[in-house]
Amino acid sequence: MYAVAEVIDDLCVANKGCRLCIMYCPEANTILFDKEKKVAVVVEPRCKGCELCVVVCSAAKHNAIELVHR
Amino acid sequence: MSKEKIKINQEFYDIMPLEYRELVEEGTYGKENRGWKDVGESKELIEEHSLCAGCPESIAFRYVLACLPAPEDTIMVGSTGCTSLVFPHVAVHNIHSLFGNQNAVASGLKRALSFRFPDKIKDVVVLAGDGATVDIGLDMTLQSWFRQEKFTTICFDNELYANTGGQSSGLMQKGFVAKMAPAGKKFDKVPLPEIAKSSGCHYVVKMTVSKPNRVEKAIREAILVAREIGPTYIQLYTPCILEIGKQMMEGLQEMRDSEGPNKRFEFEEYVSDEARAYLDTVNPKKKKRKKAIVTK
Numbered sequence: 001m002y003a004v005a006e007v008i009d010d011l012c013v014a015n016k017g018c019r020l021c022i023m024y025c026p027e028a029n030t031i032l033f034d035k036e037k038k039v040a041v042v043v044e045p046r047c048k049g050c051e052l053c054v055v056v057c058s059a060a061k062h063n064a065i066e067l068v069h070r
Numbered sequence: 071m072s073k074e075k076i077k078i079n080q081e082f083y084d085i086m087p088l089e090y091r092e093l094v095e096e097g098t099y100g101k102e103n104r105g106w107k108d109v110g111e112s113k114e115l116i117e118e119h120s121l122c123a124g125c126p127e128s129i130a131f132r133y134v135l136a137c138l139p140a141p142e143d144t145i146m147v148g149s150t151g152c153t154s155l156v157f158p159h160v161a162v163h164n165i166h167s168l169f170g171n172q173n174a175v176a177s178g179l180k181r182a183l184s185f186r187f188p189d190k191i192k193d194v195v196v197l198a199g200d201g202a203t204v205d206i207g208l209d210m211t212l213q214s215w216f217r218q219e220k221f222t223t224i225c226f227d228n229e230l231y232a233n234t235g236g237q238s239s240g241l242m243q244k245g246f247v248a249k250m251a252p253a254g255k256k257f258d259k260v261p262l263p264e265i266a267k268s269s270g271c272h273y274v275v276k277m278t279v280s281k282p283n284r285v286e287k288a289i290r291e292a293i294l295v296a297r298e299i300g301p302t303y304i305q306l307y308t309p310c311i312l313e314i315g316k317q318m319m320e321g322l323q324e325m326r327d328s329e330g331p332n333k334r335f336e337f338e339e340y341v342s343d344e345a346r347a348y349l350d351t352v353n354p355k356k357k358k359r360k361k362a363i364v365t366k
Contacts, residue, residue, distance in 0.1 A: 019107075019110060022109060022110035023106065023109070023110075023282055024129060024322055025129075026121070026123070026124055026125055026126070026128040026129045026132070026321075027118075027119075027128065028109075028114040028116040028117055028118070028119065028128075028131075028132055029113065029114050029117060031110065032110050032111075033110040033111050035111070040110070046118060048122075048123035048124070049123060050123035050124030050318040050319055051124070051318065051319035052124050052318075052319050052321070052322060054319070055319045055322065055323075056322065
């Protein structure tokens with residue numbers, strides 16, 4: 001079982017210019033900006049589950065990312 | 071070189087790996103004003119590296135690669151350590167040199183490139199850990215600065231030999247106890263930014279990688295100064311979360327804690343007069359805007 005990050009679309013504020021998770025993710029090309037839905041998306045096979053995106057998103061009080069077990 | 075050189079022959083297009091196709095279609099080669107804002111919306115020049123989950127060094131790698139002004143004309147020189155694990159996953163020309171030898175290799179490379187391509191701008195960027203830059207390779211690092219070789223040296227400072235289990239390094243802070251340095255560090259952290267200033271570097275920055283816009287400005291200006299004026303040096307704090315006993319999600323906080331006022335990684339920038347004059351000619355528009363705001 002692996003822990004990976006998942007974005008809750010309704011809470012994500014990427015349409016307002018927030019790029020916190022995309023900026024601070026240590027993995028390349030893992031959290032991307034979906035230009036159609038205007039939210040951040042996690043590419044699950046690349047996610048190592050380090051939880052940094054959850055930390056920065058929660059610190060900004062958006063709480064739009066959570067870890068799920070796959 | 072531009073994107074043309076990595077284009078795929080149409081007949082082989084469908085059998086090429088997805089990642090390579092994405093790199094050709096969405097990579098930022100040849101784009102003006104590259105920066106950290108491109109990440110997430112275009113293909114990055116680093117892919118599926120093998121560093122630990124949550125490693126701050128990989129955040130630094132992403133920013134450095136996103137901020138190179140001309141990645142298609144850049145050659146990076148690496149050295150042994152965690153950085154050498156990443157270079158095989160990087161879509162920029164790179165050379166792996168012997169431990170500590172990186173600035174000597176880069177000197178020769180820069181001279182050969184300026185001889186072979188006299189009309190083109192070719193950037194050489196050295197990227198190595200603190201062991202390679204300060205302990206084992208200090209001779210080569212300093213000699214290249216004394217000789218005024220025109221390339222950028224970037225040091226990923228994690229304050230110990232993380233790759234081999236936590237031995238004491240010259241850049242380790244005084245009194246720090248690591249897994250394989252149980253007696254604690256006996257002397258002060260080597261002040262390499264100060265040494266760089268007095269050794270002839272024209273642009274010296276010491277900082278953490280917790281603020282991408284600052285990293286972008288530093289990398290960009292360091293490479294521009296290195297093209298025209300002389301050697302430049304950037305020291306980035308990229309803590310090894312495993313060796314300092316942190317959880318994988320605590321790397322960012324560790325960097326923020328270390329960059330406060332009077333902490334050892336407080337932001338420091340040194341620009342020589344020559345380099346300042348050159349940078350003013352490169353960024354005249356920004357200067358004018360700032361002045362306009364002030365006069366209002």
